[in-house]
Amino acid sequence: MTEQTPSPAPLRLYGRRKGKPLRPRHQHLMQDFLPQVSVTLDDLAEPQKIFSHHPSTVMFEIGFGAGDHLAQLAHDMPNAGFLGAEPFMNGVASLLKKMDDQALTNIRIFAGDARMVLEALPPQSLDAVFLLFPDPWPKNRHANRRFIGPDNLNRLARAMKSGAELRMASDVPPLATWMQKHTLADDRFAPHAGTESGQWPHRPAHWPTTRYEQKNLAKHPPAWLSFYRR
Numbered sequence: 001m002t003e004q005t006p007s008p009a010p011l012r013l014y015g016r017r018k019g020k021p022l023r024p025r026h027q028h029l030m031q032d033f034l035p036q037v038s039v040t041l042d043d044l045a046e047p048q049k050i051f052s053h054h055p056s057t058v059m060f061e062i063g064f065g066a067g068d069h070l071a072q073l074a075h076d077m078p079n080a081g082f083l084g085a086e087p088f089m090n091g092v093a094s095l096l097k098k099m100d101d102q103a104l105t106n107i108r109i110f111a112g113d114a115r116m117v118l119e120a121l122p123p124q125s126l127d128a129v130f131l132l133f134p135d136p137w138p139k140n141r142h143a144n145r146r147f148i149g150p151d152n153l154n155r156l157a158r159a160m161k162s163g164a165e166l167r168m169a170s171d172v173p174p175l176a177t178w179m180q181k182h183t184l185a186d187d188r189f190a191p192h193a194g195t196e197s198g199q200w201p202h203r204p205a206h207w208p209t210t211r212y213e214q215k216n217l218a219k220h221p222p223a224w225l226s227f228y229r230r
């Protein structure tokens with residue numbers, strides 16, 4: 001795949017699509033609310049138009065889990081548009097609940113694989129991408145399943161605007177090193193200002209936390225990484 005020519009090959013997905021049965025309210029939101037805020041790959045040809053306020057800034061979260069980070073950012077930045085991809089249906093239901101409770105109107109959901117979203121978007125359409133605690137693949141023999149690698153860096157580089165932030169975190173040291181090494185080796189991305197590694201010395205205050213991060217914080221302090229699309 002080149003930067004201009006995304007691969008049409010079918011994408012294999014890693015991770016669960018379903019967990020424990022949804023509570024009645026979650027079921028109701030999946031049935032009635034999700035169709036109002038979900039997007040198809042065809043819709044993504046014009047990303048501003050998937051939002052009713054046609055924002056000039058569009059940010060994308062890959063694997064938003066329960067949607068803690070995405071919902072907080074959407075609340076804090078009502079003029080921006082937030083797109084999230086998550087194939088795990090219980091996570092989608094949790095984000096829908098937050099959107100409903102807080103009347104958040106600036107989030108759109110693709111309930112599937114983020115790689116398909118990156119391929120469907122026009123070039124240079126994203127102002128930021130968030131990839132937080134993405135992988136359960138610490139073993140070397142599963143390294144090719146990790147999200148960050150040459151194929152997805154190509155997809156990201158194509159879809160991100162010049163100057164867009166790629167925000168990443170991991171609490172598994174070999175995975176954090178892997179994400180950092182691959183992104184540093186790609187000259188389309190630069191580490192955030194003042195660093196050679198892209199790593200923050202401590203938790204950036206402007207990053208909303210997630211339940212996943214909180215759960216593991218005591219055991220495994222994460223690495224927080226920022227890179228910018230040149």
Ligand SMILES: C[S@@+](CC[C@H](N)C(=O)[O-])C[C@H]1O[C@@H](n2cnc3c(N)ncnc32)[C@H](O)[C@@H]1O
Nearest residue numbers: 015063064065085088113114132133134210212
């Ligand atoms: C460990 S969880 C972290 C969730 C969230 N980012 C957080 O910090 O709370 C990783 C998530 O990535 C999702 N995921 C895995 N592969 C994905 C893909 N190709 N596209 C979108 N989401 C993906 C999983 O379903 C899972 O919910």
